[in-house]
Amino acid sequence: MFTDDLVAAVNRSSLVRVRAGDARPDPLEIWVVSVGNRLFARSWGLSERSWYTTFLAGAEGSLECGGLRARVVGRRPPDMEAITPSIDAEYLRKYDRGENSSYAHAILRPDHVQRTLEFLSVADRG
Numbered sequence: 001m002f003t004d005d006l007v008a009a010v011n012r013s014s015l016v017r018v019r020a021g022d023a024r025p026d027p028l029e030i031w032v033v034s035v036g037n038r039l040f041a042r043s044w045g046l047s048e049r050s051w052y053t054t055f056l057a058g059a060e061g062s063l064e065c066g067g068l069r070a071r072v073v074g075r076r077p078p079d080m081e082a083i084t085p086s087i088d089a090e091y092l093r094k095y096d097r098g099e100n101s102s103y104a105h106a107i108l109r110p111d112h113v114q115r116t117l118e119f120l121s122v123a124d125r126g
Contacts, residue, residue, distance in 0.1 A: 002070060002121055007034050009066025011094070016041075020051035020074075021059035031107070032063065032119075033090035039063070040077070040087050042107050043115035052117055060122055071122035084113055 010016055015029035018041070028051055032041045043052035055061060055074030063070050077083050088108050095104035106112070 001037050001124060002039060002119075003068070004037075006063070006065065006068045006070055007037055007039070009068055010034055010039060010063075013065050014095075014100075017064040018051055018061060019064075020054035020061040023054070027062070027064060031091070031095060032065075033087060033094055035083060035086045035090055038077075038083075039119040040083075040090075041117050041119070042087075042091075042112045043117070044103075044107065044112070046111060046115060052115055055117055063119060070119075072119040073122060074117040074119055077116060077118040080116065084116070087116060088113075 010032050011034055014031070016032040017027040018030050018032075019027040030041050030044075030051070032039055034040070043050055047053070051061070052074075056076070058073070060071060060073055063072050091104055091107055095101075
């Protein structure tokens with residue numbers, strides 16, 4: 001599980017820095033949403049070589065936000081069908097404003113939903 005402080009920082013921040021594996025020298029900034037204490041992101045570019053595919057291949061990485069850092073791995077949510085409406089609602093709650101609005105709605109399309117990743121704390125991995 002993630003600390004309450006990290007989840008709160010993610011909820012306050014538009015962009016979260018993510019590093020997937022060690023091939024890229026610099027982290028990327030992506031949209032991350034929380035549902036309860038769980039953290040999720042969706043691939044925008046749908047590329048076959050991306051932070052998303054790197055995590056699915058088993059790489060460790062990190063999330064950085066609000067001066068906090070967590071070592072993470074990623075997976076497709078095992079309860080994807082059940083959790084998707086909550087993730088969608090969080091994307092709209094957090095990003096459906098101003099210049100982000102069209103992107104917030106677009107990231108709810110099925111091709112992006114299929115690229116949903118759940119981050120898991122490396123400390124919790126068993």
